[in-house]
Amino acid sequence: xxxxxxxxxxxxxxxxxxxxxxxxxxxxxxxxxxxxxxxxxxxxxxxxxxxxxxxxxxxxxxxxxxxxxxxxxxxxxx
Numbered sequence: 001x002x003x004x005x006x007x008x009x010x011x012x013x014x015x016x017x018x019x020x021x022x023x024x025x026x027x028x029x030x031x032x033x034x035x036x037x038x039x040x041x042x043x044x045x046x047x048x049x050x051x052x053x054x055x056x057x058x059x060x061x062x063x064x065x066x067x068x069x070x071x072x073x074x075x076x077x078x
Contacts, residue, residue, distance in 0.1 A: 022050060 003011040013023065021043050023029070028044040 001014045001017050003013060005011055017023075021041075023043060030042045030044050032040045032042065034040065
């Protein structure tokens, strides 16, 4: 996908990209420049409801105790 920079430094994101990122009027994005001078666009305001289903369900339920244990083990490794 491509976009053109206007004389005012503005771009219009292609509709396919806006749809893919679920961008709406008023949403904010942030740009990051990597070491190779590439840019990454990150959507900053994503409703929590959009996060549903991003991760697969665990194969078996995880107890609060198991979660606490994993957190402590992870913190000990840092």
